Amino acid sequence: MDILFPRIRERLNNRRFIVTGNAYGLSDASTVFHYKVERDSISGTYQGGQIRMGNLIGRAIGPDTIELLYHCLTADGEILAGWSRGTVGVDYAGRTILTFVWGWLSGATGGGESSYVELED
Template sequence: MEIPSSTIHERLNNRRFSVANNTQGLSGAGTVFHYQVEGEAISGTYQGGRIRIGQQVGRVTGAHTIELLFQCVTTENELLAGWSRGTVGVDDAGHTTLSFVWGWLSGATGGGESRYVEIAE
């Protein structure tokens, strides 16, 4: 289901997301992502599971697309940083979904694909 470009702010701002699929990454079932959107700028935090604390910064790149840089400290005290390009969507239940292709820039190698779904309030 597609969403109009004017709703990326509405779909992400002050909303929380959990991991739906991230087999190659560190975030998992216990990780919660919280986003803020100001104009076309995006910021966020994440923690839980293997992530002690994480931060994100990015921008809106299209009607349904965003790109982010992220960094985190893991529960094993690793310092990691990476990039991601994502698509904002809506599932059949009306919850916002995020689908990313991502890769590591520092602290690890490789990358993958991941999917997140909005946590219903």
């Protein structure tokens, strides 16, 4: 099967990201997200800061758009789950950036917007 949205795979697969803005969420600059992409399927892990461990799964739904479901175990032992819809872009330095609108589904209420930048190796 062909990759429907090759730019998403190119920009996300086996790359790590940190938070650059997340006023209402738990993740912060010490939380590292690691993405994997297979065809239009996206998976990943995240941890650091208030997040002891987290997982995400999603799909590409357009040339630069993704949707994800995520869940995590916090440093305080809470289990939370949520959804997000995001855009994959590129900043002035050529690094991949992600911007999301998100909300909680379980364990918390509310939502917000967040942004991320690719970690340089």
